[in-house]
Amino acid sequence: MRTAREDATARLDLYRPAETDLAALFGILSDPRVWTHFPTLRHTDPDQTAATIERWMRDWEHDALGVWVVRDRDTGRVIGYGGCSSLGGVAWNLGYRLAPEVQGRGLATELARRGMERAREVMPERPIVAYLLEHNLASAAVAVKLGLSLAHRAPDTGNPDPAAIRLVYADHPLTDDQLAAALR
Numbered sequence: 001m002r003t004a005r006e007d008a009t010a011r012l013d014l015y016r017p018a019e020t021d022l023a024a025l026f027g028i029l030s031d032p033r034v035w036t037h038f039p040t041l042r043h044t045d046p047d048q049t050a051a052t053i054e055r056w057m058r059d060w061e062h063d064a065l066g067v068w069v070v071r072d073r074d075t076g077r078v079i080g081y082g083g084c085s086s087l088g089g090v091a092w093n094l095g096y097r098l099a100p101e102v103q104g105r106g107l108a109t110e111l112a113r114r115g116m117e118r119a120r121e122v123m124p125e126r127p128i129v130a131y132l133l134e135h136n137l138a139s140a141a142v143a144v145k146l147g148l149s150l151a152h153r154a155p156d157t158g159n160p161d162p163a164a165i166r167l168v169y170a171d172h173p174l175t176d177d178q179l180a181a182a183l184r
Helices: 019-029 046-063 107-122 137-145 176-183
Strands: 012-015 068-072 078-087 091-098 128-133 149-155 165-170
Touching (some): 012 107, 019 046, 019 068, 019 091, 046 078, 068 107, 078 107, 091 137, 091 176, 107 128, 107 137, 128 137, 165 176
Parallel strands (some): 091 128
Antiparallel strands (some): 012 068, 068 078, 078 091, 149 165
16 A cells, blocks of 8 residues: 655655555666666665665654655656655755666656755755765766755765765755765
8 A cells, every 4th residue: 555645746756655665666776777876785685675665764754854755647656766864964865766767857856856845844954965976977967957066076985996986965065064974
């Protein structure tokens, strides 16, 4: 049974995550095509996805905002997830991941824009950050399109790829604590 729609955009229905989303989300999170920029994060076991869903559900309970499960308005099919979630209680983390077959249609921008609007409604004093790897040009383009500015560029500590560079975009200047949260 699907939970009630929590929010929407022009083309997307947005739901709080539920355990019933496990199979659909594992299908996305285990697809190597959505992890080309960070392959070691790909889920290889549904238990990883279940733990992620549980974390997202806790975020909603704690912060009154979190990651949405994204459904196509026309088909009702889960096509991804995203929005703003708490980043260590000091910033909002803007993130999104969509199934390969729906990428390139502006849906990430639409989803991210709604997430930012909600974050500003819920706790406007928290900055909104998007952190990503430098070679993820599509995500960087979305961040810039949404008005975020590059706040940090440095090697991605702990990444299995020693050449990886982490970028942090933000909607306003970050304190040391806020930047540290984005770099964990």
